[in-house]
Amino acid sequence: MSSKTNEVIERSERWGAHNYHPLPVVLVKAEGPFVWDIEGKRYLDMLSCYSALSHGHRHPRIVAAIERQMKHITLTSRAFYNEPYAEFCEKLAKLAGLDMVLPMNSGAEAVETALKIARAWGYRVKKVRENSAHIITAAGNFHGRTISIVSFSTEEAYRAPFGPFTPGFSSIPYGDADALEKAITPDTVAFLVEPIQGEGGIIVPPAGYLKKVIEICHKHNVLVMFDEVQTGLARTGRMFAFQHEDATPDVLVLGKALGGGILPVSACVGKREVMEVLKPGEHGSTFGGMPLSMTVGNEAIDILVEDKLSERAAELGEYAIGQLRAMKIPGVREVRGKGLLIGIEYEDFIGGAHNVGEELMKLGVLAKDTRQDTLRLAPALTIAKTDLDAGLAAVDKASRVVAAARGK
Ligand SMILES: Cc1ncc(COP(=O)(O)O)c(C=O)c1O
Known part of the structure; x- marks a missing residue:
């Protein structure tokens, strides 16, 4: 972590109450489905503020x-x-x-x-x-x-x-x-x-x-x-x-x-x-x-x-769930959801979906666990199909890295 990132995190932890456990990334800019950190690195936002960013950032x-x-x-x-x-x-x-x-x-x-x-x-x-x-x-x-x-x-x-x-x-x-x-x-x-x-x-x-x-x-x-x-x-x-x-x-x-x-x-x-x-x-x-x-x-x-975003969510969601299931990702117990509200539940050996979230961050994708073993994907409903594909490929890769690190 660079000194710029460290400084913001340290001040936040020193002066802000500790009611969240954020990923160690400081966001400074956003557009559509993307955010940028203080170091200039771009991420695909697959958390979307717990699905509050359905329109993407700064529509x-x-x-x-x-x-x-x-x-x-x-x-x-x-x-x-x-x-x-x-x-x-x-x-x-x-x-x-x-x-x-x-x-x-x-x-x-x-x-x-x-x-x-x-x-x-x-x-x-x-x-x-x-x-x-x-x-x-x-x-x-x-x-x-x-x-x-x-x-x-x-x-x-x-x-x-x-x-x-x-x-x-x-x-x-x-x-x-x-x-x-x-x-x-x-x-x-x-x-x-x-x-x-x-x-x-x-x-x-x-x-x-x-x-x-x-x-x-x-x-x-x-x-x-x-x-x-x-x-x-x-x-x-x-x-x-x-x-x-x-x-x-x-x-x-x-x-x-x-x-x-x-x-x-x-x-x-x-x-x-x-x-x-x-x-x-x-x-x-x-x-x-x-x-x-x-x-x-x-x-x-x-x-x-x-913009018929519900139709878009239905279409892209069905596609994404189908892709994730077809990928046969190691460590995944179940892929479920409706539209672009998708949960990927992991087997116990993965040690919690937050491990996949941390690996995803390194790959330039932001997503978080919910209830320990499930990774939530809720990208902007305006996301381009190519960006969604890149996000899904990153989930596959990150999961494989975590599974391999745990001997599977
Ligand atoms: C179904 C549901 N109801 C209520 C809330 C609470 O919303 P807020 O955090 O804006 O108070 C949430 C937040 O995640 C939610 O998912």
Whole structure:
């Protein structure tokens, strides 16, 4: 490592809290699917900020939209109305086939918003007993890092030393519709679930699961809340992952790519009869719905639609998964995913997918492990096929190097 890289890393470690374990690379520049480090080396970004960079880095249309909006108004608070907000709410509601939108900033905030809406709906509409609303979640979930959200995480690493936890949640095995029906009580107000578990290791549930979830929940007057912070907005080959099964939820949670790879923008989108349970003053955010974020969100959505990025994700994803399987890479237990959300699960002898990530970095490709044994590939949906090919070849090579180093 050169002194320039070292200096930034040392300052970061000295003055910044240690809540991440970054690869030892300092990024200074980015364009499309590529980033450059402080030494001038170029990398193909196959992590894409955990799939927030679906448009690639610094998409020129989004940069231009920001420049235009900066000259007018950027921050208002929701104490007043603003035009980009009105456009955003209408555009996103129609895109999702739902009725109303509540913009926030981070994914976790939008999940918290959904939880509050579900509880309020439970008391005001379903009429469950006071202070007893119950929300079902799935084992292996990842919905963010707030106290309430980690309260229903099943990963000890996310929960340990953060108790006491928020009551009112229970968890069932992911992908198991019968377990869902059994877990419903008279106090159950909602089931919160990811259509594909992202951080959990790119876990795709059995076909028909989402549709079954809707059927069961609606039979028992329970809301279905899909967290599509990671799977949403074209990533899996449909605009929303629930569209693979035509299973529209009551509440949809979005984030990441909604910010066009530039700003944090998230939202809760839902049916009118659910969203309307919130009254003025009961929920809010200083920055949620600000004109600059809404402008970015509007442009981000327009690009996804106009450039048909979901079709592109479907096509390139199917190709990439096929290629990775055909490569018969040593040490790979399984390649799975949908669209350009791909998980490569390694055998134990590899010693964790982070070993492959470190080797990939040397080859000029950035990708990280999720849940120890799985390497996540989530390149920009705008990636050129030749660049994708180069990335896949690098994964093959890096895996072979790690496997050989471990005697296989
Ligand atoms: C499905 C899902 N929900 C929520 C979140 C939390 O989003 P944020 O980190 O923006 O709070 C994530 C982040 O990875 C996610 O994958």
